[in-house]
Structure formats: C-alpha cells, structure tokens
Amino acid sequence: MTNVADSAPASRTPQGSIPARLRQLLAQTEIDLRLFGMLVALIVIIAGFNVASGGQLFQATNMATLAVQATSVAIIATGMVLVIVSRNIDLSVGSLTGFIAMSYALLMTDWMPNILGMGPDFPFRWLIALGIGVGIGAAFGAVQGFIIAYIGVPSFVVTLGGLLSIRGAIWYLSNGAGVFGLDPTFQLLNGGAEGSLGGLLTWIVAAIGCAAIVALLVTGRRQRRRFGFPVRPVWAEVTLAVLGCLTVLWLAYFANGNYWPPLLAHQYALEQNITEPPGGLLISTGFPLPLMLLVAVTLVMTWLATRRSFGRYVYAFGGNPDAAELAGINTRWTIMKTFILMGVLCALSAWVASARLNGATLDIGVNYELYVIAAAVVGGTSFAGGIGTIPGAVLGAFVMAGLKYGLAFLAVNSPGQNVVAGIVLIAAVAFDAYTRRRGSR
Numbered sequence: 001m002t003n004v005a006d007s008a009p010a011s012r013t014p015q016g017s018i019p020a021r022l023r024q025l026l027a028q029t030e031i032d033l034r035l036f037g038m039l040v041a042l043i044v045i046i047a048g049f050n051v052a053s054g055g056q057l058f059q060a061t062n063m064a065t066l067a068v069q070a071t072s073v074a075i076i077a078t079g080m081v082l083v084i085v086s087r088n089i090d091l092s093v094g095s096l097t098g099f100i101a102m103s104y105a106l107l108m109t110d111w112m113p114n115i116l117g118m119g120p121d122f123p124f125r126w127l128i129a130l131g132i133g134v135g136i137g138a139a140f141g142a143v144q145g146f147i148i149a150y151i152g153v154p155s156f157v158v159t160l161g162g163l164l165s166i167r168g169a170i171w172y173l174s175n176g177a178g179v180f181g182l183d184p185t186f187q188l189l190n191g192g193a194e195g196s197l198g199g200l201l202t203w204i205v206a207a208i209g210c211a212a213i214v215a216l217l218v219t220g221r222r223q224r225r226r227f228g229f230p231v232r233p234v235w236a237e238v239t240l241a242v243l244g245c246l247t248v249l250w251l252a253y254f255a256n257g258n259y260w261p262p263l264l265a266h267q268y269a270l271e272q273n274i275t276e277p278p279g280g281l282l283i284s285t286g287f288p289l290p291l292m293l294l295v296a297v298t299l300v301m302t303w304l305a306t307r308r309s310f311g312r313y314v315y316a317f318g319g320n321p322d323a324a325e326l327a328g329i330n331t332r333w334t335i336m337k338t339f340i341l342m343g344v345l346c347a348l349s350a351w352v353a354s355a356r357l358n359g360a361t362l363d364i365g366v367n368y369e370l371y372v373i374a375a376a377v378v379g380g381t382s383f384a385g386g387i388g389t390i391p392g393a394v395l396g397a398f399v400m401a402g403l404k405y406g407l408a409f410l411a412v413n414s415p416g417q418n419v420v421a422g423i424v425l426i427a428a429v430a431f432d433a434y435t436r437r438r439g440s441r
Helices: 002-027 033-052 060-085 093-115 125-151 155-174 185-189 199-227 233-256 262-272 289-307 309-319 321-326 331-359 366-378 390-409 412-441
Strands: none
Touching: 002 093, 002 233, 033 060, 033 390, 060 233, 060 289, 060 309, 060 366, 060 390, 093 125, 093 155, 093 199, 093 233, 093 366, 093 412, 125 155, 125 185, 125 331, 185 289, 199 233, 233 289, 289 331, 289 390, 309 321, 309 331, 321 331, 366 390, 390 412
C-alpha cells in the first residue's frame, strides 16, 4: 500500500508538468495568448474549408480575394476598438461607408467634370476626390461625436439614427441607381491584377518587413534595459525574430503564386512590346494594394492607441470614466475625436469598396456594422470598456471574413452566412464575459 501511494504522485508529476512548462515558455516569449489563439482559429477555419472544398480553397488567388474582402471591414474595425473601449458603439459605419462610396462615384463621374471642371486629364483628380471623402467622413463623425459627448445622447441611439438616415440619403444621392466609372488611379485599390505590388516589389516589402521585425525587437530590448524593465531571454528574442521573418517571407512567396489572367498579361505584353514565351507571359501580382493600406492603417492606429496620449485617454476613460474626469482628461473631446477618426476610417474603407466595383451601388456597406463589431469583439475588445487591441480586431476581421468566404465558396447563401456570423458574435461575447468573471474571482 505504501509503495503504491508513494508512486502515484510520482507517475502523475511528469505528465502534469508538460503544460506548465509550455505555459512558462510562452510566458517568457510574452506572446499574447488570445491573439495566438485567434491565429490558430483562423488557420483551422481555412484548413477546414479547404478540406471541405476538396483542396480548392487554399490557393493564392482565393486567399488574395479573401484578404481584399476582409480589408474593408478590418480598416473600420481598428477604429471600432477605440469606440467600444470608450464604452460606446457605432452602428452607422456601414451606412457612412456606402454614402462616401457613392460620393466618390458621383464626384468622379459627374460633379468634378461637370461642376468643378476637372476632367479625366486633371492631375491628381483621384486624390482630390479622396480628400473630399475623408472630409465627409470626418464631418459625419464630428456631428455624431458632438451629440454623444456634449449633448449626452447615448451612442446607440445616435448611431442607430445615423444608420437609418444615412442609408436613406444614399438613395436620394443617386436616385436609387448605381454609379460606375472611377478614375483609373483611384481604381487601383481594387486588389486585382493591376491593383497589386507585383513580384519584385512584394519581395522588397517582405525584406523591409523582416528588417522592421528585427529592429523592433532590438530596440524594445534596449529600451527595457535602459529603464530597468525585465527583458525576454535571448532564445525567445531569436525565436520571435526567426518566426516573424519566416512568416513574412512565406507570405511573399505564396502571394507571388497569384498571376495575372492570360488576357491581361497578353495585353500588357503588347503595350510594353514584350515578346511572349511559347507558354504565355506570367506576371505575378504579389501583395494586393488594399492589404498594404490595411497594414499602414493598423500600424498608425496601433501607434495612436499605445504611443500617444489620445489612446491612453481613451483606455483610461473606458476603464474608469470618473477617475479619468478627476485626472483632468477632457473626456468629451476625447470621445468626439474617436468618432471623427471612425469617419476617416470609413472613408478609407469606402475607397476599397468602391474601387472593387469601379463605382458604387446602394448595397455597399450593408451589414458592415455587424461584421465590424464582431471583428472587434472576437479580437478581444470588451463591451465593458477599457480592454481591446488593434491587431486583435484586424485578426478578428480575417476570422469573420474567412468564415464568410469559406461558406460562400461552399455555396452557402447569404442568410446562412449571417446565421454563422451571429453565432460567432454571441460566442465571443459569452467567452469574454466568462473570462472576466473568472478573472474577478
């Protein structure tokens, strides 16, 4: 009896220590376990749909299309994080995106050539249209933010009214018709064959990304030592650098497997006076331009949220509004700025959405608010306020886009896709509530 009792704990100890050691190793790398879990979930979703489709989904063309589709939602989701962190909500993002997209189309097809005298040959016409769209988004965000922050109307009511009224204004703006024919430069953000970096630029961007990863790790380590903070072990730093660089290089290699359609490649060869080989001309598209815009937006928004006083004020208000007021933070102006920023992001999202269609229709932005909020919440943003990350929301947008694209690839209709999105949203909120209760205990 004594020998059996003494040997039982000894036999269980090595088995129980493996998860503990893994947790210890992950803790030393300081990897965000929630983001890591989201990345694993995205891989599992794509792999599952790839198996269900008989291996047809996981191809460079399909993944590029998925990335472009996710970009419009992901751009807005970066701003929705700050809105939800500040204990507010914005239900008008889809309608505002559709309104600005319709404004882009009307500007370049009617208003600019006929009213402002800016014909197709006018220099930087696309940039002027983009500036006007950004101004429209900022103005709408300022009005809604002022009503919420200074008048005191709940954000749910204000943005719900914005959702309905702006959606109706789109119909009046175009008389219920679609408008097509954008500036060719503006249309490059469609993510198609010509709306991509190309093979060489993709490898250059990948090299810059690898250098940035190494530089950030080295700079972060030096800063920690400078201010006396604990640093990661050398093996952890090296592992993160190697894994990060390998991931970026693999993405570049995979993206370069997506080629121009033969007809476009042939037309390009004729225009450039290039002799085509017997098998035809292969031109790699590389990274889509919308994906590059999303990377830039994510970096800027992360910088605003973590490195600037504006971001710290938003998180402080979301964590404890009363304490933020007593600390001297101008909370009303901070809240108003979050909605102005949201309007600017809607203008960028409208750029991608309208460029994909070479115009605008009445249904651009429909249900965006559902997927944007779901992306933010799935990415770890808490409705209780004060908690949320920009990269998490972007990853959440790709998870939602992966579900939607995979279901569409398997010929599941739009109502079925909405059912799945709703279930995922409820599950994400329930998981957040569970983890918060567990943490408080």
